[in-house]
Amino acid sequence: MGMTLDQRVQIPKHTRREFRERMQSGELKACIIPVAATEQHLEHLAMEHDWASCMHVSCEVAKRLDPHVVVAPVMSIGISEHHMRHIGTITAMPGSFLSMLHDGIRSMNHAGFDTILVLNGHGGNMAPADGIWGQFLQRFEINLQFKSYWEFLSADEAAPYLTTGRFPGHAQEFETATALALFPENVRQDAMEDQDDKEPLAATAENGQAMLDIIIENTASHLKAMIDGDDVIRIPDFHE
């Protein structure tokens, strides 16, 4: 039995032989490492939202670029100290998070990838990653980029699909809309109506899907340009 497309885009669905043979054949050109969080999302949205949505976008991007892209396991614990007063949130210290991310990148580089996109789904991870990225580039010397998936949706592209205009926000219209499109069972309608914050009520599944379609399309274009050598990150000089 061969692998299905859903299996083929995820590294852990491969046997070691399948992965080795694909790598040796040269068909695998790039890897996506999804990073996100498990944290409170107001009263109405499941705590898995950031990592589940980021994993979804990553796999859809890999499918668009099949058979050249695979997705690593999602890093589902991110930097969420600012949400710890809502129990159930799980956080990593910035140093722990960056150490694990470094080790994941190292493992994928060891597998043979020199084009790696770290696709982020949680705002709290951005500043620490940004602060260390130059050092990661100096260490790995590969086309290694860190992007949050909502960077692939411009304000102009989002405008027709957002009533509130706020974006990406936290558990607000944007995230609630993407949840309604991807996993409606994660949205509690009664809690959404009861809570003080009414912005999520503007969300619709149709708008969520429309925004996801744009994000997936634009992310795939970006990764294709990375693979083709048209978008190569500059490695900072050691003396800067």
Ligand SMILES: [Zn+2]
């Ligand atoms: Zn979120």
